[in-house]
Amino acid sequence: MPSLEQYIILAIILFLIGLFGFLTRRNLIIILISIEIMLNGLIVLFAAISHFTKDISGYIIVFFIIAMAAAEAAIGLSLVILIYKRLRTVYSDEITTFKG
Amino acid sequence: MVEKQFELITNFDIYVFLIPFLPLIASVITLIFGKKYFRDKAHLLPILALFFSFLLSVKVLIEVINGKIYQFDIYTWMFAYDLKVGLGFLVDPLSAAMITMVTCVSFLIHVYSVGYMGGDPGYYRFFAYISLFTFFMLMLALSNNLAELYLGWEGVGLCSYLLIGYWYQKKSASDAGKKAFIVCRIGDFGFALGIFTAFYFLGTLYYYEIFPKLPEISNKYIEILGYQVHVPFLIAFLLFCGAMGKSAQFPLHVWLPDAMEGPTPVSALIHAATMVTAGVFMVCRLNPLFELSSAMMFIVAIIGAFTCFMSATIAPTQFDIKRVIAYSTLSQLGYMFMACGVGAFIAGMFHLLTHAYFKALLFLGAGSVIHLLHHAPDPNDIRIMGGLKKYMPITYWTLLIASLSISGIPGFAGFFSKDEILAQAFFSKYPWGKFIWFIGWIVAAMTAFYTFRIIFRAFYGEFKGWEYVHGKPHESPRVMTVPLIFLAIGSIVAGWIGIPQALGGRNYIEEFLVPVLGHPRVVHEVSHSTEYLLMLLSVLAGLFGIFLAWLVYIKKPELETLLSKNVKPLYTFLFRKWYFDELYHYTIVRPTLWISRKIVVAITDNTIIEGIVNGSARLVNITGTGLRILHTGIINHYSTFILIGIIVYLLVYLYLK
Numbered sequence: 001m002p003s004l005e006q007y008i009i010l011a012i013i014l015f016l017i018g019l020f021g022f023l024t025r026r027n028l029i030i031i032l033i034s035i036e037i038m039l040n041g042l043i044v045l046f047a048a049i050s051h052f053t054k055d056i057s058g059y060i061i062v063f064f065i066i067a068m069a070a071a072e073a074a075i076g077l078s079l080v081i082l083i084y085k086r087l088r089t090v091y092s093d094e095i096t097t098f099k100g
Numbered sequence: 101m102v103e104k105q106f107e108l109i110t111n112f113d114i115y116v117f118l119i120p121f122l123p124l125i126a127s128v129i130t131l132i133f134g135k136k137y138f139r140d141k142a143h144l145l146p147i148l149a150l151f152f153s154f155l156l157s158v159k160v161l162i163e164v165i166n167g168k169i170y171q172f173d174i175y176t177w178m179f180a181y182d183l184k185v186g187l188g189f190l191v192d193p194l195s196a197a198m199i200t201m202v203t204c205v206s207f208l209i210h211v212y213s214v215g216y217m218g219g220d221p222g223y224y225r226f227f228a229y230i231s232l233f234t235f236f237m238l239m240l241a242l243s244n245n246l247a248e249l250y251l252g253w254e255g256v257g258l259c260s261y262l263l264i265g266y267w268y269q270k271k272s273a274s275d276a277g278k279k280a281f282i283v284c285r286i287g288d289f290g291f292a293l294g295i296f297t298a299f300y301f302l303g304t305l306y307y308y309e310i311f312p313k314l315p316e317i318s319n320k321y322i323e324i325l326g327y328q329v330h331v332p333f334l335i336a337f338l339l340f341c342g343a344m345g346k347s348a349q350f351p352l353h354v355w356l357p358d359a360m361e362g363p364t365p366v367s368a369l370i371h372a373a374t375m376v377t378a379g380v381f382m383v384c385r386l387n388p389l390f391e392l393s394s395a396m397m398f399i400v401a402i403i404g405a406f407t408c409f410m411s412a413t414i415a416p417t418q419f420d421i422k423r424v425i426a427y428s429t430l431s432q433l434g435y436m437f438m439a440c441g442v443g444a445f446i447a448g449m450f451h452l453l454t455h456a457y458f459k460a461l462l463f464l465g466a467g468s469v470i471h472l473l474h475h476a477p478d479p480n481d482i483r484i485m486g487g488l489k490k491y492m493p494i495t496y497w498t499l500l501i502a503s504l505s506i507s508g509i510p511g512f513a514g515f516f517s518k519d520e521i522l523a524q525a526f527f528s529k530y531p532w533g534k535f536i537w538f539i540g541w542i543v544a545a546m547t548a549f550y551t552f553r554i555i556f557r558a559f560y561g562e563f564k565g566w567e568y569v570h571g572k573p574h575e576s577p578r579v580m581t582v583p584l585i586f587l588a589i590g591s592i593v594a595g596w597i598g599i600p601q602a603l604g605g606r607n608y609i610e611e612f613l614v615p616v617l618g619h620p621r622v623v624h625e626v627s628h629s630t631e632y633l634l635m636l637l638s639v640l641a642g643l644f645g646i647f648l649a650w651l652v653y654i655k656k657p658e659l660e661t662l663l664s665k666n667v668k669p670l671y672t673f674l675f676r677k678w679y680f681d682e683l684y685h686y687t688i689v690r691p692t693l694w695i696s697r698k699i700v701v702a703i704t705d706n707t708i709i710e711g712i713v714n715g716s717a718r719l720v721n722i723t724g725t726g727l728r729i730l731h732t733g734i735i736n737h738y739s740t741f742i743l744i745g746i747i748v749y750l751l752v753y754l755y756l757k
Contacts, residue, residue, distance in 0.1 A: 023740055031735070092735045099733030 007048030014041030026091045028083065032076045039069045106169045106192075106615065116170050116189050119156045119199060120238035122149040123206075127231035134224025142224035146231040147210045153238075154203040157196070164196040165612065171244060171308060182303050190244035190307060194449065194616040197609075198241040198381055201453050204590070205373045205460050206234045208583040212464055213365040215580035216471055226266060230369065233259035237374050241381065245305040246295045249382065253291065253342065256375045257284045263370060264362040276358040283355040287345015294338030301331055311388055318392050332392035339386065340400060343379030347433050350407040354680050356430055360422040360480075364467030367422055372429050372463050373456035380436040380452050387445045387617055394530065401441020401532055405539040408434025410678060412546040416553060417675040420480045421466045424554055428506065429459055431543060435521055438540060442533045443621030444524035446613045450598050451521055453609075454513035457590035458505040462551075464584055465499035468492065468576040469558055476568035482554060487563035491573035494581040496559050498588040503555050505591045507548035508642040513595030515639070518544065520598060523634050527622040537634075544638050548645025556653035602631045 018038030025031055043062050050058025084090050126149035134142045160170070173188035191199075210230065217226050233256060240252025258281075265277025299305055301320070302313050320331040343349070348356035359371050370376070383390055383400065390396055411430035418424050432455050439448030466480075469488060473479040489496045505512035508519065522544075525537040563573060575581065598609040610620075652659045664671040673679065730741070 019743070023736055023743070026736070095735070096733035099731060 004048060004052045007044060011041045011045035011048070014038070014044060017041075026093050028080045028090045028092060029077070031092065032073065032080065035076070036069060036073065039065055106167055109168055109170045110172050112172055112174060113170055113189075115156050116160055116172075116191055116242070117174065119153050119160065119203070120235050120242060122153045122156075123231045123238070124235040125149065127228045127235060130224055130231065131228035134228060138224055140218075140223060142227050143210065143214045146227045147207070147214075149231065150203060150207040150210050150234065153234075154200075154207045157199045157203045160191055161196045161200045164191060164193055173244070183299070183305075185247045185305065186245070187248060188244040188306075189242045191242065192616050193612050194381075194384060195241045197449070197453060197612070199238055201456050202234065202237050202241060202374050205456050205587075206230075206237075206369055208586055209365045209369045209373075209460065209464070212368075212467075212580050212583040213363075215577045216365055216467055217363060222266065226263075226363065229259055229262050229266070230366065233263065233370060233375070237378070240378055244307055246298060246307075246310075247305050249385075250291065250295060253346065253378065253382075254288065256370070256378065257281065257288065257346070260284070260359070260370050260375055263366040264359045266362055266366065270361070273361040276355075276361040280355040280359050283352050284345040287342045287352050289341070290338045291342025291345075294335055294340075294342065297331075297335045297338055301335065307385070310386075314388050314392060330393055330395070332389055333396050336386070336390045336393055336396040337399065339382065340379075340390075340396070343382055343437075344403065345379075347376050347379030347437070348407075348430055349379070349403050349433065349437060350410060351680075353407055353411070353430055354684060357423050357426045357677070360420065360426050364422065364463055364470055367426070368460040368463035368467065371426065372459040376429060376433060377436070377452045377456065380433065380440065380448055383437070383440045384445045384449050384617060387440070390440070391443065391621075397441050397443065397530060398532060399441075400437050401530070401536050404434045404437025404439075404441055405536055406434070407431070408438060408543050409539055412543045412550070413674050414677050415550040416546070417671065419482055420478075421469070421482045421485070421554060421558065422463070422480050424482070424550060425459070425462050425466060428462070428547060428551060431547060432459065432506070435518065435540060435543075438525065438536050439521040442525045442528035442530050442536050444521060444528065445617040446610050446620060447517065447520040447524050449613060449617065450609050451517035454505070454517040454591070454594045457587055457594050458502040458512075458514055461498060461502040461584065461587040461591050462506065464580070464587065465495050465502060466554070468495040468580055468584065471576055471580070472573055473565050473568050476565060479568075482557045484565040484568065485558040485563070486561040486565075487559070488573060489559040491563070492559075492575050494575055494584060498581075498584040499559075500555060501588045502591050503551045505595075506551050507646060508544055508638055510635075510639060511592070513591050513593070516595035516598050516600070519635055519638055520600065522638050523600070523631055524620045524622060526630075526634055527620075529621045541638060541641055545641035545645040545648075548642040549649045552646045552649035553653055556649055560654055600631065602628045602635070 015038050018034045018036070018041060021034030021037065022031055025034065043065055046058040046062050046065070050056065050062070080090055083095065087095060089095065123146065126145040130138065130142050130145055138144070170189060170191035173186050175188075176184060176186035178185040210227070213226065213230065217223055220226065236252045236255030236259060238252075240249055240256060243249040243252060261277045261281040264280050265274045267273045268277075295305065298310070301317050302310055304310060304313070314332075317331045317335075321328045322331055322334065323329070324334075345352045356371060356376065360367055362371075390400065408431045411427040411434065415424050415427035415431070418427065432451070436448040436451050436455070439445070439451060469485060469492070470479045472488075472492070473484065476484055478484075501512065505514035508515045518540075522537055522540050525533045525540060527533065528536070565573075597612075598607050600607060664675075676682065730737075
């Protein structure tokens with residue numbers, strides 16, 4: 001059984017991978033996947049803390065995050081489809097409508 | 101003589117209240133709904149309101165004659181320590197006489213305007229304004245404190261401005277409106293200062309509190325720039341500045357002739373009968389104050405005399421029929437101030453009342469002729485008139501009555517009032533009375549001359565304006581001639597209330613006004629034989645003027661150009677109105693414009709104000725351009741900023757902890 005520190009390191013690694021992908025990738029779908037990875041990092045963190053402190057509230061938050069992530073993925077993907085329909089692209093550097 | 105006992109009524113009286121407020125209500129309704137709903141019926145409401153207000157003022161006048169005085173406050177606007185400003189009414193013989201005259205003349209002129217203004221696109225506007233004017237004029241006359249007087253004073257000035265510039269498409273009309281307003285403002289500035297000074301020294305603005313306090317200041321002096329200035333003189337002089345502006349006395353007289361750009365009924369009502377007499381009314385109202393300073397009385401008399409003489413010399417050289425009458429108005433106002441300046445307040449007030457009728461009649465009669473010629477390029481030019489006697493009999497006869505009245509022919513109103521002024525000037529206890537009498541006597545002849553010049557040029561000889569009328573010249577519609585007839589009756593009868601005792605009459609107006617204005621300030625009992633002589637002299641002067649006009653304009657027309665050919669500089673001097681317009685143009689208008697352009701526009705406006713305004717805009721612009729670089733529109737960049745933000749927040753949070 002891994003220790004709490006190992007779980008936390010795993011969570012941070014997952015989060016940073018997600019963050020890196022979120023900031024650097026141009027494809028919107030990849031960006032969405034990166035957000036999912038960041039969320040998964042959090043889930044691992046919460047679950048581990050809950051397990052080690054024998055407190056159930058961490059698990060509850062985990063379930064909420066999973067439900068929220070599913071909803072977010074659905075909305076995000078449908079937005080990506082809409083953007084593609086309208087602008088014929090899913091690359092974020094080509095979507096510059098908000099440029100000031 | 102036993103002084104009449106008055107019963108003082110201090111309760112709110114709805115009838116007195118309604119006299120000014122009926123025209124106000126009519127005006128507001130007409131102004132709001134006139135354009136859409138009344139259109140060519142816009143005259144109905146104001147005329148109805150004026151009619152009732154006239155009836156009410158007659159009722160109030162009768163009550164005042166029977167010994168009642170109304171003095172009540174209806175509303176206190178400001179109340180701060182000893183300053184009290186509010187709305188209140190004072191109906192004493194003076195204001196009762198004034199409001200009856202104002203409502204009567206105003207009503208007749210409203211009726212006349214139905215014909216004169218018919219078909220004008222701004223018909224409703226005209227009636228709304230003229231009704232509003234009547235409201236302010238009545239407020240001015242009925243006020244029981246100086247602040248309310250000032251309200252009416254400025255209100256009539258506003259309406260005068262609106263109505264002079266009534267045909268605002270015409271540049272000359274809108275310019276004349278501005279000129280009238282600005283020149284009056286100069287006087288009103290003095291007037292406002294006068295009110296402040298009065299409050300400073302007397303501690304109140306209400307007449308009934310001012311008069312008992314006057315003895316306290318009668319010997320007070322204040323030091324201004326090293327000079328000892330008599331306090332009553334200071335207050336009276338500042339107030340008189342306002343009167344000079346509003347009553348168009350030298351040196352602020354220049355606006356009145358230009359004000360003739362307005363419609364003729366306006367000239368008749370505002371610039372002849374009512375508003376311009378406000379100054380005289382104010383001097384009469386505050387007569388105890390003016391009398392405290394004999395220097396002030398001298399100034400009033402001398403300014404009146406100068407204006408009187410000056411305008412009487414200008415009038416015969418002008419060709420615009422309304423301008424001639426305007427100069428005659430200046431001259432008659434000069435008479436009223438002369439009367440006030442020699443202490444003959446009653447005579448001044450009496451002349452104000454009779455003058456309202458015959459001068460309004462002169463204007464409306466002229467308006468009737470102008471209405472006939474309104475297709476001409478300049479319908480006011482008396483050179484295109486002539487021979488109208490047989491085409492416009494009613495206009496001719498009524499105008500003749502007005503002219504006889506203003507010329508002081510016995511039996512007509514003008515004779516009694518003018519004679520009263522001349523007689524009381526002659527017998528005045530003030531040393532300049534004789535001089536004033538002499539000026540008045542000469543001007544009487546000149547008045548007759550230029551008034552009959554209009555009559556002879558417009559109604560005798562050959563009609564010269566054929567090209568401007570369709571078919572034959574014709575009489576004006578009945579809606580215009582009936583008011584003329586009523587005013588003509590007024591121009592005769594109005595004088596009969598003040599027949600001097602020397603002629604076996606009873607001077608009702610004097611008995612009526614004595615409680616307010618006091619007895620005429622004469623040296624001793626006036627001897628009747630001298631009075632007869634004075635009367636004879638002034639009648640002779642009038643007849644001589646008429647004879648001269650007849651000689652020059654009918655008998656020997658070649659004499660007409662005598663002055664303009666032989667004494668050209670003098671003629672030009674008179675024709676150019678003593679060069680007052682030019683003088684003011686070069687000494688006041690040009691320097692003001694120069695200062696505005698070179699200093700106000702160039703330095704203050706362009707540099708300082710625009711610098712601040714444009715500078716702040718530019719600052720925002722520069723900041724925006726700088727921040728624009730960050731706004732790439734790419735999501736990744738925004739998320740990076742969010743991350744940086746969070747990190748910075750956390751660092752700050754940890755650091756502060």
